[in-house]
Amino acid sequence: MRTMPILEVENIETYYGGIQALKGISLTVEPGEVVTLIGSNGAGKSTTLKTISGLVKAKQGNILFKKNDITKKPAHETSLLGMSHVPEGRRIFSRLTVKENLLMGAFSVKKKSVIDERMELVFKYFPKLKDRLEQKGGTMSGGEQQMLAIGRALMMKPDLLMLDEPSMGLAPIIVEQIFEIIKELNEEGITILLVEQNAYQALSIAHRGYVIQNGEIVLSGTGTELIENSEIRDAYLA
Numbered sequence: 001m002r003t004m005p006i007l008e009v010e011n012i013e014t015y016y017g018g019i020q021a022l023k024g025i026s027l028t029v030e031p032g033e034v035v036t037l038i039g040s041n042g043a044g045k046s047t048t049l050k051t052i053s054g055l056v057k058a059k060q061g062n063i064l065f066k067k068n069d070i071t072k073k074p075a076h077e078t079s080l081l082g083m084s085h086v087p088e089g090r091r092i093f094s095r096l097t098v099k100e101n102l103l104m105g106a107f108s109v110k111k112k113s114v115i116d117e118r119m120e121l122v123f124k125y126f127p128k129l130k131d132r133l134e135q136k137g138g139t140m141s142g143g144e145q146q147m148l149a150i151g152r153a154l155m156m157k158p159d160l161l162m163l164d165e166p167s168m169g170l171a172p173i174i175v176e177q178i179f180e181i182i183k184e185l186n187e188e189g190i191t192i193l194l195v196e197q198n199a200y201q202a203l204s205i206a207h208r209g210y211v212i213q214n215g216e217i218v219l220s221g222t223g224t225e226l227i228e229n230s231e232i233r234d235a236y237l238a
């Protein structure tokens with residue numbers, strides 16, 4: 001049986017002023033998958049996520065999410081439809097406490113019982129956050145801030161979680177933990193679109209991957225196929 005993709009990106013082109021960052025990107029994500037986008041600096045990975053979540057607008061192309069045409073929808077609307085985007089560099093609110101940061105993630109939820117329930121779920125993945133509820137976000141370590149950023153995204157109870165370089169700048173042991181949690185989140189039913197420079201680790205947990213170069217997709221395949229591909233090995237796994 002063919003399933004219906006949860007996300008369908010068709011031929012998107014995105015510009016920053018006169019610079020064309022995306023030159024016709026197409027990709028699909030099926031429900032339950034971990035899909036990764038890999039590519040070098042400036043390839044267009046972050047722009048792809050930003051275009052999907054609505055932080056920047058595509059000039060051409062279409063984006064369908066759970067059968068909704070979200071091509072022209074701004075970020076606050078796409079998030080209400082069930083996608084959460086954890087941007088590059090984490091972007092937590094450094095002057096707000098851990099608790100306040102998490103509450104910001106659930107801004108659209110009114111019921112306290114629902115908020116509490118979701119917070120408990122976040123603590124299940126990130127028990128450390130529970131001990132740090134009153135600590136200011138900006139005083140947490142890089143790894144803790146990344147966990148807070150993901151925790152905040154989970155407060156929306158997303159169907160699709162988009163992570164932009166969650167391992168960036170973190171110690172190897174913390175990177176391991178983050179990837180473990182991503183795998184766990186996926187096993188519990190969250191579909192994941194993961195942008196990573198850490199190509200090997202990303203491909204190891206991904207069902208499928210796409211390679212972006214200069215605003216275009218140049219290769220795609222299963223995680224295993226891409227890890228075993230000699231061009232990928234030379235370019236990204238060296």
Ligand SMILES: Nc1ncnc2c1ncn2[C@@H]1O[C@H](COP(=O)(O)OP(=O)(O)OP(=O)(O)O)[C@@H](O)[C@H]1O
Nearest residue numbers: 016019021039040041042043044045046047048197
């Ligand atoms: N705000 C911006 N204004 C102008 N150009 C931009 C802007 N953001 C990105 N670009 C350009 O768009 C292209 C794609 O950038 P993007 O950030 O999507 O790449 P990336 O694959 O995420 O790179 P990195 O691995 O460094 O994060 C690059 O040429 C970049 O210089």
Ligand SMILES: [Mg+2]
Nearest residue numbers: 045046047088
């Ligand atoms: Mg980027």
